[in-house]
Amino acid sequence: MSRGHRTVPHTVDTVIEAWADTREECLAEVVRALVEAFADIGEVVPDDSAEFALDEETDEELLLTVLDEVIYQVEVYGRVAVDVSVDEWTGATEGQIEVRLATIPMGAVDQVGAMPTAVAVNGLRFGREAGMWRAHVVVDV
Known part of the structure; x- marks a missing residue:
């Protein structure tokens, strides 16, 4: 199993x-990468959750919706x-x-970076490529 992430330098x-x-x-x-860009979560254990259902239009829309949340x-x-x-x-409506x-x-x-303000739709990619799932996201800070 192969998984990971990285941040790439970008102008602003x-x-x-x-x-x-x-x-x-x-x-x-x-x-994880989005959160690591602004917070050091260390070994904290979650104490709450936010749950939501959404229509799955495209993989890119799923990614955008989750990051916006x-x-x-x-x-x-x-x-x-x-x-x-x-x-x-689960109990979600079909679709x-x-x-x-x-x-x-x-x-x-500990806050370690600028808080994100939005996810850019331009350049957003999320899908299967060369046998793996890959994502590319530009985040406004």
């Missing part, structure tokens, strides 16, 4: 690249996502998926 934004064997693992890697949780509730799970087989973000309070982490 943060570029995240992630890869994994499955869509869900790749999505989790992108969330990660940013929203920080901005509105002061909560930092430390893990993500995607479930297509929907359920997403769960495991979270901790912002006060439980």
